[in-house]
Amino acid sequence: MNILELRQVSKAFGPKQVLDELNLVVPTGSIFGFVGENGAGKTTTMKLILGLEQKDQGEILIKGKPVAFGDNQTNQVTGYLPDVPEFYNYMTGKEYLTFCGEITGLSRTILRQKVPETLKLVGLSLDKKRIKSYSRGMKQRLGIAQALLNDPELLICDEPTSALDPSGRNEFLEILAGLKGRTTILFSTHILSDVERICDYVGILDQGNLTISGPLDELKRQYAKDQIEIQFSEKQNLRAFFKELDQLKEREQLSDYSYDPDKFLFKVNYVGSYEKLAEEIFRSFEATQLFPRVIKKIDPSLESIFLEVVQS
């Protein structure tokens, strides 16, 4: 079952085609990492899903119901955390959430229970601290509390971690991960390590369309290459080592390799057993008397998929 589907959605701003027949499917219950470089069209997609922007073409369905521009019908099941949430800084967190709840029609009785519960869920206290004295991380947590107030079935977060420092990011990611089972999360970002930490599904937006999309584990198996990095410490005559690698390539133990002359760094892609190839490589160090500063096994990562798919 999919909570959200975009079918052939296109959107241009003047001559700029931002989305070009975009298809996107978000399974119910997933934490979906919506990845793209700056300007790829992530915010535009989210605004279209929320009916805040008008599409040129295509269909957007939330729980099977079409999203219409300017109509908030489907927004009853969504919560939204914009990239830069705005607050009334003179209020306390409790006052702000109560205010948001009231304008969305929640009763005072419900809010008396709901506000402290939601603040607790995101790790904020009920103290008298005004929002103006909140850190960025606290503001982001208040933003997510506001988005969670009406128990959304789909939570949409636009680059929620990009302005946070490492500890703020950690805390925030933990909150998002803790929401699994409570709501589906569509989470846009260009920070791939954040996606690897908490997402089970991922879609990569490039040139107006999803280049790849699916369960993160499956994509890693399908796209990412097994790799060994070998770095020498200084410029030396590596001709003999190149020759060794070419021989290994002929024997099909490695599929290809690249060399970065500025870093004296070889990236060797292979299929099959790491141990077997590593043994051969160690043998070639011995044979050439060229010994590296670093040799390490690189596990398949979202970054390697991203680099392969987007930047190739």
Ligand SMILES: Nc1ncnc2c1ncn2[C@@H]1O[C@H](COP(=O)(O)OP(=O)(O)OP(=O)(O)O)[C@@H](O)[C@H]1O
């Ligand atoms: N209202 C608008 N009018 C004109 N161009 C726009 C408008 N909104 C977005 N764009 C353009 O559309 C493109 C995609 O923008 P969008 O904000 O959706 O990308 P993004 O992936 O969210 O980027 P970022 O990570 O930088 O936020 C950009 O080139 C942007 O300049």
